[in-house]
Amino acid sequence: MKERMGNGSTEGPIKVLLADDHTLFREGIAELLISYGGMEVVGQTTNDAGAIGLSRQLKPDVVLMQVQIPLLRAKRAVSEMLALRPQPKVVIVTMFEDPRYVRELMHLGISAYLIKSVSVEHLLGTNSAAVFDPNGQHVVVGLPQEALEQAKGGAKGVLTAREMEILLLAARGLHNRQIAASLRLSEATVKRHLANTYEKMEVSSRGEATKKALFEEWITIRDVTQDAAR
Numbered sequence: 001m002k003e004r005m006g007n008g009s010t011e012g013p014i015k016v017l018l019a020d021d022h023t024l025f026r027e028g029i030a031e032l033l034i035s036y037g038g039m040e041v042v043g044q045t046t047n048d049a050g051a052i053g054l055s056r057q058l059k060p061d062v063v064l065m066q067v068q069i070p071l072l073r074a075k076r077a078v079s080e081m082l083a084l085r086p087q088p089k090v091v092i093v094t095m096f097e098d099p100r101y102v103r104e105l106m107h108l109g110i111s112a113y114l115i116k117s118v119s120v121e122h123l124l125g126t127n128s129a130a131v132f133d134p135n136g137q138h139v140v141v142g143l144p145q146e147a148l149e150q151a152k153g154g155a156k157g158v159l160t161a162r163e164m165e166i167l168l169l170a171a172r173g174l175h176n177r178q179i180a181a182s183l184r185l186s187e188a189t190v191k192r193h194l195a196n197t198y199e200k201m202e203v204s205s206r207g208e209a210t211k212k213a214l215f216e217e218w219i220t221i222r223d224v225t226q227d228a229a230r
Helices: 023-036 048-058 071-082 099-108 120-131 145-151 161-171 176-183 187-201 206-215 221-226
Strands: 014-019 039-045 062-066 089-094 112-115 140-142
Touching (some): 023 039, 023 120, 176 187, 187 206
Parallel strands (some): 112 140
């Protein structure tokens, strides 16, 4: 096998760690990787915590990881794996087409972001391409065209610091007038920020925005309740 650059390994099969909570999918991928040739499945786990622990222990070339978790948690897991030495290549396989996941995980340094509907050939080829990319300068993205265009859209879906501040106060139950007074803004400015926030989050009310922000861990229950405790 040709010399691999990236995590320091030079010979032998590509070592792959699989992290997916769907046993049939994970075991099926393991069989495909082995039959493809030149790859060795060194470990399997069901979640992101297991992926981090096994990456430290087994030092895989590639971590093929499912992401069906809140964005903040996914970012933490990816960051921890990419901080390891030797550094594994991280290939995300998911059902999430959310452009925020694509942009933010790509920014961290993943090697690929693939939707589970991609072809087997695409998946297998991506693992090889990730390892043989010397400087990690290329990212493979397997998304429907519409989602890919949204992912290229830059700031769409990313809240500003002011929008996050207003969203948190709204989640705490403050009305627009109270938020305006707290931040020394006009009520019209607060309304404009909330409208922008709803559009970016693809929701239509503060209740939906709060629910989505809590689910994706942009804010926590502690953030929401701490002010009331004072």
